[in-house]
Amino acid sequence: MARQILFEHINVPGINTLETYVSKGGYQSLARAFKMTPDEVTEEVKKSGLRGRGGAGFPTGMKWSFLDKKSDKPRYLVCNGDESEPGTFKDRHLMMNIPHALIEGMIVSSYALGARTSYIYVRGEMMPVIRVLEKAIQEAYKAGYLGNNIQGSGYSLDLYVQPGGGAYICGEETALLESLEGKRGNPRNKPPFPAVWGLYGCPTVVNNVETIADVPWIVNHGGDAYAAIGIGKSTGTKLISACGNINKPGIYEIELGLPVEEFIYSDQYCGGIPNGKKLKAVVAGGSSVPILPADLILKTANGEPRLMSYESLNDGGFVSGTMLGSGGFIVYDEDQCIVRNLWNFTRFYHHESCGQCSPCREGTGWMEKVLHRIEYGHGKMSDIDLLVDVAKKIEGKTICPLGEAAAWPVASAIRHFRAEFEAHVSDPGSCCKKHLHREMTSVH
Amino acid sequence: MSILSDSAILEINNLKSRYPQGKQKSALLPALHIAQAEKGWLPVDAMDEVAGILQIKPIEVYEVATFYTMFHVKPVGKYVIEVCRTGPCCTIGAEELIQYMEDKLGISVGETTDDGLFTLKTVECLAACGMGPVLQIGPDYTYRENMTREKFDLMIEELRNKS
Ligand SMILES: Cc1cc2nc3c(=O)[nH]c(=O)nc-3n(C[C@H](O)[C@H](O)[C@H](O)COP(=O)(O)O)c2cc1C
Numbered sequence: 147m148a149r150q151i152l153f154e155h156i157n158v159p160g161i162n163t164l165e166t167y168v169s170k171g172g173y174q175s176l177a178r179a180f181k182m183t184p185d186e187v188t189e190e191v192k193k194s195g196l197r198g199r200g201g202a203g204f205p206t207g208m209k210w211s212f213l214d215k216k217s218d219k220p221r222y223l224v225c226n227g228d229e230s231e232p233g234t235f236k237d238r239h240l241m242m243n244i245p246h247a248l249i250e251g252m253i254v255s256s257y258a259l260g261a262r263t264s265y266i267y268v269r270g271e272m273m274p275v276i277r278v279l280e281k282a283i284q285e286a287y288k289a290g291y292l293g294n295n296i297q298g299s300g301y302s303l304d305l306y307v308q309p310g311g312g313a314y315i316c317g318e319e320t321a322l323l324e325s326l327e328g329k330r331g332n333p334r335n336k337p338p339f340p341a342v343w344g345l346y347g348c349p350t351v352v353n354n355v356e357t358i359a360d361v362p363w364i365v366n367h368g369g370d371a372y373a374a375i376g377i378g379k380s381t382g383t384k385l386i387s388a389c390g391n392i393n394k395p396g397i398y399e400i401e402l403g404l405p406v407e408e409f410i411y412s413d414q415y416c417g418g419i420p421n422g423k424k425l426k427a428v429v430a431g432g433s434s435v436p437i438l439p440a441d442l443i444l445k446t447a448n449g450e451p452r453l454m455s456y457e458s459l460n461d462g463g464f465v466s467g468t469m470l471g472s473g474g475f476i477v478y479d480e481d482q483c484i485v486r487n488l489w490n491f492t493r494f495y496h497h498e499s500c501g502q503c504s505p506c507r508e509g510t511g512w513m514e515k516v517l518h519r520i521e522y523g524h525g526k527m528s529d530i531d532l533l534v535d536v537a538k539k540i541e542g543k544t545i546c547p548l549g550e551a552a553a554w555p556v557a558s559a560i561r562h563f564r565a566e567f568e569a570h571v572s573d574p575g576s577c578c579k580k581h582l583h584r585e586m587t588s589v590h
Numbered sequence: 591m592s593i594l595s596d597s598a599i600l601e602i603n604n605l606k607s608r609y610p611q612g613k614q615k616s617a618l619l620p621a622l623h624i625a626q627a628e629k630g631w632l633p634v635d636a637m638d639e640v641a642g643i644l645q646i647k648p649i650e651v652y653e654v655a656t657f658y659t660m661f662h663v664k665p666v667g668k669y670v671i672e673v674c675r676t677g678p679c680c681t682i683g684a685e686e687l688i689q690y691m692e693d694k695l696g697i698s699v700g701e702t703t704d705d706g707l708f709t710l711k712t713v714e715c716l717a718a719c720g721m722g723p724v725l726q727i728g729p730d731y732t733y734r735e736n737m738t739r740e741k742f743d744l745m746i747e748e749l750r751n752k753s
Pocket residue numbers: 197198199200201202203204206226227228229230231314315316317318319320352353354355357358546547548551
C-alpha cells in the first residue's frame with residue numbers, strides 16, 4: 147500500500163466524529179505544537195518542503211514567514227475551500243469524510259501564525275460539507291480543542307466556516323478575501339500581498355484545505371520525516387482527483403514521484419482506459435494547466451518517464467510540459483474531441499471572469515465565440531491563429547491569474563492538436579457533435 | 591412588517607459575532623443563504639431587510655446577490671435542478687443528459703415548468719467530476735452523483751409525488 151498521510155484512516159467507520167478521530171491519534175499535534183514556539187512550528191513546516199496544494203505550489207513555510215510580524219493588527223488564517231477548478235474534487239472529499247483533519251490543521255497552523263480567529267471559506271454549493279464542518283467544529287469546542295485557553299496552553303482560537311455564493315473566481319485568494327468581507331469576488335491588485343494586507347487589511351495567510359491538513363503530520367513527525375517522502379523538491383504526498391475516461395475515477399493519495407503511466411494504468415489507481423480505448427490526452431492539474439498528448443504525458447520530450455511531481459510534470463516548460471496544479475487529473479480517450487473540450491473550458495472561463503480587466507473579460511469572450519464557430523463548422527483557417535493571438539494578448543496583462551488560466555489551455559491545445567482544429571475547419575461534417583440533437587450554447 | 595421570519599432574523603443577527611466589531615458586512619453571504627432558504631429566492635424587500643439587519647446599504651446587497659450564481663433574484667421553481675455542464679462531466683455524457691432533461695421536463699435550461707415545480711439550470715463544475723454526471727438539488731443542495739436517464743426519471747417522479 148502506498149504511503150498515506152491524509153487518508154490513512156479515511157475509510158474507518160465513524161472517522162467523521164471526534165471520538166473516532168481521536169481514537170486514531172487525532173488532535174495529538176496540538177500538545178506537541180504547544181510545547182514549541184510558534185516560530186518553531188513554522189520552522190518544521192519550512193523543513194518539510196511542503197508546497198501549497200491549491201495550485202501554485204508555493205512553499206508553505208516560506209509563505210508563513212512572510213506574515214508581517216511587526217504589525218500590531220490581528221492576524222488571520224483563512225482556509226481556501228472554494229474548490230472550483232474543473233477536474234478538482236479532493237478537498238470536498240477530505241472535508242466531508244474527515245473534517246477533523248482540517249480542523250486540527252487549522253488549530254496548529256493558526257497557532258504558528260498567531261491568529262486568534264480563523265475562517266474556512268467553503269464554496270456555497272457545498273452546503274452538505276458546510277453542515278459537516280460546523281458539526282465537527284462544535285465537537286472540537288466541546289472537547290476543548292477550540293475556544294479559550296486550549297488545553298491550558300494559554301492559546302485561544304475561534305474558528306468559523308464561511309459559505310461562498312457560487313463563483314469560481316473566489317478561489318483566487320484576494321477575491322476570496324473580498325468575498326469574506328461580504329463583497330463581490332473581485333481580485334485585488336498585488337502587491338500588497340495578503341501577508342501584509344489581507345482580511346480587513348490585516349496580515350493574512352490563505353492556504354488550501356489539503357495544505358493545512360498536512361500540517362499535523364509534520365508537527366507530529368517532524369519536517370525532516372515529511373521531506374523524506376516524495377522526490378526531490380516535491381516532498382510528501384498529494385491528493386489526486388482523477389476523472390474522465392478511466393476505469394476507476396476517484397481521489398487517490400499518492401507519494402509524489404509516482405510514474406504517470408503507473409497512475410493511469412495500475413489497478414491501484416485509475417485502472418486504465420475503459421473499453422480498450424487508447425489514451426489521447428491528459429490535463430494533469432485542473433483545467434487551467436496545459437493539456438498534453440498521450441506521448442508527452444507518459445514521457446518527457448527527452449524520453450524520460452514522466453512522474454507525478456512538480457518538477458517532472460513541468461519538464462519541458464510549456465513547450466512540452468505542464469503543471470501538477472491542483473491535482474485535478476482529467477483523462478481523455480481517443481474518442482474525445484479536443485476542440486469541443488477546449489470550447490467548453492473557454493466558455494467556463496468567460497462565464498467566470500469577474501469582468502474587472504478588459505483583456506480577460508473581452509478576450510475570454512472572443513475565444514469562446516471563435517471556438518464555438520470552429521466547433522460548429524463555421525470556422526475559418528485564420529481563426530486558429532487568431533485564437534493563439536488572443537490568448538497571447540491576455541497572458542500577463544491582467545489583475546489576477548484567471549487570465550493565464552484561460553489562455554494556457556488554448557495555447558497548449560492548438561500547439562499539440564493543431565491538425566484537429568484544421569480538420570474542424572476543412573471538413574466540418576466530421577465533427578463529433580453529431581450525437582447531440584441541439585447545439586449547446588452559452589446559457590448564462 | 592418584516593418579510594423574514596423571527597428565527598431567520600435572529601439567525602442573521604447571530605452571525606455578526608463571527609466577525610470583528612464593525613465588520614458585520616462579512617455576514618452578507620451567509621445571511622443571503624438564510625433568506626433564500628426561507629423565501630426560495632431573493633425578492634427585493636428580503637434583500638432590503640438583510641441590509642437593515644446588517645446595517646449596510648441595500649445596493650451593497652444587490653450587487654453581491656447579482657454577482658454570485660447561487661442567488662436567485664427572480665422567482666424559481668420549488669425544486670431547482672442544477673446540473674454540471676463543465677468539461678470533465680461532458681467527457682462522460684453530461685451534454686446528452688442535459689438535453690434529455692430538457693426534453694423530459696419540456697423546458698429549456700433556465701426555465702421553470704408550468705406547474706412551478708422544477709427549474710432547470712446548468713452550473714459549472716461542482717467538484718464531483720469523478721462521480722459525474724452530477725446534479726445538485728435544493729432546498730438542501732444534495733448532490734446526485736453518477737446520474738443516468740433512469741435515475742433522473744425516478745427523481746422527478748418522486749418529487750412530483752411528494753408535492
Ligand atoms: C482563478 C483562480 C482560482 C483558484 N481557485 C482555487 C481553489 O479553488 N482552491 C485553492 O485552494 N486555491 C485556488 N487558487 C489558488 C489561490 O489563489 C491560492 O494560491 C491558494 O489558495 C494558496 O494556498 P496554497 O498555498 O496552500 O496552495 C486559485 C487561483 C486562481 C487564480
